Amino acid sequence: xxxxxxxxxxxxxxxxxxxxxxxxxANVLPLPNPNASLVAAPNLGPSIHHxxxxxxxxxDVLSRVIFxxxxxxxxxxxxxxxxxxxxxxxxxxAGYYGKSVxxxxxxxxxxxxxxxxxxxxxxxxxxxxxxxxxxxxAIGIVGSPLIFRIVRSATQSVAQREYVAASRAxxxxxxxxxxxxxxxxxxxxxxxFIFIAVGVAILAEAALSFLGQSVAAxxxxxxxxxxxxxxxxxxNPILWLWPSLALFFTILSIxxxxxxxxxxxGVRDSFI
Amino acid sequence: MGCKSETQGExxxxxxxxxxxxxxxxxxxxxxxxxxxxxxLPGNPVDAICNVGCTAAGxxxxxxxxxxxxxxxxxxxxxxxxxxxxxxxxxxxxDQTVGQALAQRLPITLELMFLSQVFALIVAVPxxxxxxxxxxxxxxxxxxxxxxxxxxLPTFVIGTFLVLAFAVKIHLFPATGYVNLTANLGxxxxxxxxxxxxxxxGSIAVYHRVLRSDLIATLQEDHITMxxxxxxxxxxxxxxxxxxxxxxxxxxxxxxxxxxLITGAFxxxxxxxxxxxxxxxxxxxxxxxxxxxxxxxxxxxxxxxxINLLADILTAVIDPRxxxxxx
Numbered sequence: 001x002x003x004x005x006x007x008x009x010x011x012x013x014x015x016x017x018x019x020x021x022x023x024x025x026a027n028v029l030p031l032p033n034p035n036a037s038l039v040a041a042p043n044l045g046p047s048i049h050h051x052x053x054x055x056x057x058x059x060d061v062l063s064r065v066i067f068x069x070x071x072x073x074x075x076x077x078x079x080x081x082x083x084x085x086x087x088x089x090x091x092x093x094a095g096y097y098g099k100s101v102x103x104x105x106x107x108x109x110x111x112x113x114x115x116x117x118x119x120x121x122x123x124x125x126x127x128x129x130x131x132x133x134x135x136x137x138a139i140g141i142v143g144s145p146l147i148f149r150i151v152r153s154a155t156q157s158v159a160q161r162e163y164v165a166a167s168r169a170x171x172x173x174x175x176x177x178x179x180x181x182x183x184x185x186x187x188x189x190x191x192x193f194i195f196i197a198v199g200v201a202i203l204a205e206a207a208l209s210f211l212g213q214s215v216a217a218x219x220x221x222x223x224x225x226x227x228x229x230x231x232x233x234x235x236n237p238i239l240w241l242w243p244s245l246a247l248f249f250t251i252l253s254i255x256x257x258x259x260x261x262x263x264x265x266g267v268r269d270s271f272i
Numbered sequence: 273m274g275c276k277s278e279t280q281g282e283x284x285x286x287x288x289x290x291x292x293x294x295x296x297x298x299x300x301x302x303x304x305x306x307x308x309x310x311x312x313l314p315g316n317p318v319d320a321i322c323n324v325g326c327t328a329a330g331x332x333x334x335x336x337x338x339x340x341x342x343x344x345x346x347x348x349x350x351x352x353x354x355x356x357x358x359x360x361x362x363x364x365x366x367d368q369t370v371g372q373a374l375a376q377r378l379p380i381t382l383e384l385m386f387l388s389q390v391f392a393l394i395v396a397v398p399x400x401x402x403x404x405x406x407x408x409x410x411x412x413x414x415x416x417x418x419x420x421x422x423x424x425l426p427t428f429v430i431g432t433f434l435v436l437a438f439a440v441k442i443h444l445f446p447a448t449g450y451v452n453l454t455a456n457l458g459x460x461x462x463x464x465x466x467x468x469x470x471x472x473x474g475s476i477a478v479y480h481r482v483l484r485s486d487l488i489a490t491l492q493e494d495h496i497t498m499x500x501x502x503x504x505x506x507x508x509x510x511x512x513x514x515x516x517x518x519x520x521x522x523x524x525x526x527x528x529x530x531x532x533l534i535t536g537a538f539x540x541x542x543x544x545x546x547x548x549x550x551x552x553x554x555x556x557x558x559x560x561x562x563x564x565x566x567x568x569x570x571x572x573x574x575x576x577x578x579i580n581l582l583a584d585i586l587t588a589v590i591d592p593r594x595x596x597x598x599x
Contacts, residue, residue: 114302116576118535123309123569126557203426207539210428211554230432234440244429252424259420
């Protein structure tokens, strides 16, 4: 019997669709330029013209929250896509072939895993620059050994199943065994994990932004908006509130989606 | 019996020695990798140090001083040799050596991390016990949802919220600043209350979720039923029989958690302006203090590797099955 996904799942999915649509359509939506100063008086409260008000530079907060989501989404999905490419392919190869292939990739993964994640990202970003691509690639590289370990162990258990042996026995070439038998089964256990990983990547970018080490100002990111908001926490806490809420609901939605999918696919709760 | 325990002791010794021996190549590779990473990337440290006003001669002299004209392998061996002697180079922006800067900042970060884990345990363990006694009860559902929500709250949102609530609105705790442990213990703890809570909250969620499911599984095992049948009290069963196997889970979990704890500590130090390793890293990056960054990366990574090793050894000491399986 399949477990129901539940109302929380659909609400979360709805929020994510909304965020992604807003990010995609940001240029088409009737929003002022997110980086243009003094589109209205500074520190305005919410009004019909500026739904979330304006910041101390007179910039439209709603526009900045929506444009800021682009950074989060690009880094979140982009870095995990890169991580899947690096970690996923090597993980399947290492898990399937074992022996020296496994030893080579596993040793490489262990070297990366020896670093505290933030330290490695900071080191990469410090010496490679603060562009969106560097940050996406840095987080992707740091995430790939974790993805490698998970794909590898999933592949190891799938590779021992009868249907893989059967496929090999009827003379299927290795690429077909991997593509038709191994990959679909590994992918199923991965779905929930990928969502969690995207959430972690978005949080990582936001933390970097908050530390002033992500995409350079004046580009809006949720992290740097939260940081800006803390400067004026006593007088105008609402500036801090909007990006915080956007970030919180996005991460919560991703975690709920991942959790429901995990229950649905019957994957054990082996990661946090 | 005596003979058996002796072989077990020997096994444990062998396991620890094997792991310690493996440590040397790991540390060598990791330190070399760090060195490569920071040296081969574009963005010459000389350019970073001498900004715009540098003459060609000054540039060349600085390159020589830093030894950057030598081949990479020679530089690495020299760096490693100096590092082993405790010399990680000098900071370009302060008079301190990198070693002095680390010695001054590291205890603050460690105190913050340690206290946050104590706080997290004090909250998470009772929560997990009460949750697991009646799974799916109202209390369990509420605390589980709460933990789930906490997992989605970034450290810097929690931290800034606490500043708003307890430092800006009601002046209960200082928003920023740090009082040294040796100067005044009471003030030291007071200056750490908000940072410790901020850093600990994330761990509460992690520990609560995992300990809860661990305890629920343990409570269904035969030896618990047996203990209940003997008429032992719930409290006794919980403390003596159920929590004990979970210590293995906890040690593994705590070690896994160190990575995100370091990230959290960096953010917390920036929010509360605590002069620990995190704040040092960020200011060094901003001032392009290249050798300090390199030293921090090296020291934190070695520390991280050692903590993971320690956790593995501890787990092996607690659970004999592991050392048998791996040796």
